[in-house]
Amino acid sequence: MNKVAEVAGYLWQKGWAERNGGNITVNITEYVDDEIRQMPAISEPKQIGAVLPHLKGCYFFCKGTQKRMRDLARWPMENGSVIRICDDCASYVIIADQAGLVADFGSGSHLTVHNTLIAEGAQKKATVHTHPIELIALSHNKKFMEKDVATNLLWSMIPETKAFCPRGLGMIPYQLPSSVELADATIKELADYDVVMWEKHGIFAVDRDVMAAFDQIDVLNKSALIYIAAKNMGFEPDGMSQEQMKEMSVAFNLPK
Secondary structure, three states, rough: HHHHHHHHHHHHHHHOOOOOOOEEEOHHHHHHHHHHHHOOOOOOEEEEOOOOOOHOOEEEEEOOOOOOOHHHHHOHHHHHEEEEEOOOOOEEEEEEOOOOOOOOOOOOHHHHHHHHHHOOOOOOEEEEEEHHHHHHHHHOHHHHHOOOOOHHHHHHHHHHHHHHOOOEEEEEEEOOOHOOOHHHHHHHHHOOOOOOEEOOOEEEEOOOOOHHHHHHHHHHHHHHHHHHHHHOOOOOOOOHHHHHHOOOOOOOOOOO
16 A cells, blocks of 8 residues: 555656546555455445456456546545456456545556456566657657557666666557546557557556556656657757667667
């Protein structure tokens, strides 16, 4: 809860979480003991919108729908819920703390991703969706929506981006927010990337915990800021060469 609250605060402070924008969903099943498993539901079953067989018996912390990140940062259990996936794998119940909340996971898209992560044996427990200004700005240029154009640009701005986001940034053409089509496209893109851009909308990241997911978004947006700063100064930044980036990949055993 402390990590979720901390990251929610960062998202708000950076201007990436206007009003109720963005959401966070964390698989907390590994922290659930027998006492928590015996906790009764405090809500009626709520439909996820999909059947997700790998989530049976899992527990998640989710930001509440229409809740603000700035409030989640201060009062996580008043603006989020602990949920248990029901045996039908198509619904959930809230077990703490606010019975009236509806978990905010984009019409099931976050949970659909978690279902896929478990099916693949991935150790990634957290999903973060937010609205980084500079990265979204890049997505308004069709050139940057082409495969790996933005990735190579962002990697080339500063060595840390290649080091800390070695799989780069996947690009998803505009889809209706919270749609099944967007969820399906996200799952497909996450096969090759840990962070994906939803064109003209925002970023979706997965990682081992919520802080690590935030870190990947942070380093990518820092590179976007460097690029935009150079353009504002009146020149096209040189960036690191392909040879320099290959040298980094070899030196630090990064994916090529």
